[in-house]
Amino acid sequence: MKEIVIATNNKGKVKEFEQMFSALGTRVKSLQDFEEDIDVEETGETFEENALLKAETISRKWNIPVIADDSGIVVDALDGRPGVYSARYAGEEKNDKKNLEKVLNELGSTSVKDRTARFVCVIAVAIPGEESFTKRGTCEGAIALQPRGEHGFGYDPIFIPNGYKRTMAELTAEEKNSISHRRNALKKLEGWLREKGE
Numbered sequence: 001m002k003e004i005v006i007a008t009n010n011k012g013k014v015k016e017f018e019q020m021f022s023a024l025g026t027r028v029k030s031l032q033d034f035e036e037d038i039d040v041e042e043t044g045e046t047f048e049e050n051a052l053l054k055a056e057t058i059s060r061k062w063n064i065p066v067i068a069d070d071s072g073i074v075v076d077a078l079d080g081r082p083g084v085y086s087a088r089y090a091g092e093e094k095n096d097k098k099n100l101e102k103v104l105n106e107l108g109s110t111s112v113k114d115r116t117a118r119f120v121c122v123i124a125v126a127i128p129g130e131e132s133f134t135k136r137g138t139c140e141g142a143i144a145l146q147p148r149g150e151h152g153f154g155y156d157p158i159f160i161p162n163g164y165k166r167t168m169a170e171l172t173a174e175e176k177n178s179i180s181h182r183r184n185a186l187k188k189l190e191g192w193l194r195e196k197g198e
């Protein structure tokens with residue numbers, strides 16, 4: 001596939017998709033590349049529902065194939081929060097720094113062994129005239145005691161992937177893209193992408 005539209009306004013996601021899709025020879029377009037300001041309301045209760053909402057809304061609007069990514073961080077000691085509310089956890093303004101501070105505050109002095117968490121990414125595919133579907137990828141790890149690192153976006157400065165001492169924001173883009181929830185979801189789409197590429 002030469003080009004794919006991703007129904008997202010998140011620049012961090014776009015960058016990672018660009019990096020991962022370039023290896024497959026596919027150009028990426030996001031909602032930022034269109035004149036119109038579009039923000040699909042995320043009213044679903046699961047990552048799957050929200051990913052489908054975003055992909056299908058844009059696919060129907062322009063009658064083109066679209067993928068969408070709904071993702072977030074699930075913290076065990078917080079009963080799975082922020083989960084699907086990750087983007088707006090500290091308020092509607094969607095502030096990455098405030099969001100991760102809220103998670104750190106809520107965890108307080110919770111011990112390292114009880115700070116287990118995972119990133120979740122669900123990619124939805126919507127094609128005019130075809131049944132939509134989703135693929136889910138995860139990345140297991142733990143919440144750091146303090147934010148560290150400048151790379152990536154969102155909750156990366158407080159997430160330590162299993163097998164690493166560094167936070168996700170201290171990994172290079174290549175390192176993150178080789179283990180991330182987004183990579184793991186995309187891997188499950190590779191068969192479909194190859195078929196569409198022919």
Ligand SMILES: O=P(O)(O)OP(=O)(O)OP(=O)(O)OC[C@H]1O[C@@H](n2cnc3c(O)ncnc32)[C@H](O)[C@@H]1O
Nearest residue numbers: 008009010069070071072073086087153154155156
């Ligand atoms: O809905 P779109 O337009 O795609 O953009 P968004 O930022 O609102 O995206 P989501 O609704 O999927 O919310 C995802 C939240 O999870 C965070 N998140 C997702 N992937 C992440 C990653 O790879 N690293 C760190 N945080 C991530 C992100 O910062 C948001 O707060």
Ligand SMILES: [Mg+2]
Nearest residue numbers: 010042070087
């Ligand atoms: Mg969103």
